[in-house]
Amino acid sequence: MAETFRWHNEPAAWNGNADALSLKTDATTDFWQETFYGFRRDGGHAYLRPVSGDFTGSATITGIYETLYDQAGLMLRLDERNWIKCGIEYTDGLMHFSVVVTRGVSDWSVIPLPGLSPSAPLFVRLTRHDAAVRIQFRFDRDAPWQMARLCPFSAEDAEFGIVACSPERDGFEASFRDIVVGTPISRALHDLDHS
Secondary structure: OOOOOEEEOOOOEEEEOOOEEEEEOOOOEOEEEOOOOOOEEEOOEEEEEEEOOOEEEEEEEEEOOOOOOOEEEEEEEEEOOEEEEEEEEEEOOEEEEEEEEEEOEEEEEEEEOOOOOOOOOEEEEEEEEOOEEEEEEEOOOOOOOEEEEEEEOOOOOEEEEEEEEEOOOOOOEEEEEEEEEEOOOOOOOOOOOOO
């Protein structure tokens, strides 16, 4: 039986399902815990389903990134203080591949993407192997996956899905296709499998 998705902070404007979903963010939506900024935020939009054990989850994402911190991607979530979000985030006038890992407090890493078209689809996947999570992305379905992060994280039952936030405005538009969860990919970190 297919797992059911649910909204954590349902946006006012959205339609679709895990096959094809689009949304517009509500005002000042975000996920963050304390580090540097000092605030706690758990008001971003996340469309999530339960996950157990090892898995690989993925989606294809597009967004109209225009304003500081506009962001769309994947989320793995235990609770307000333990989660990962990864995807495109607009900062310093440039799109970046961004990963925030939160285990009590948040950290943030970015990979600048100069020259990337704002309309380029992002293929992103997250794999959990025991208590480790690997995050990968690519912009061409036939290109090799690029690893963005390998980090420790809980092996407990959690929720996985997509996330979208716009801390500085409302109305950020994001679209998601093919939100899937399946068998984990190989543990070989440097396998050049393009699938």
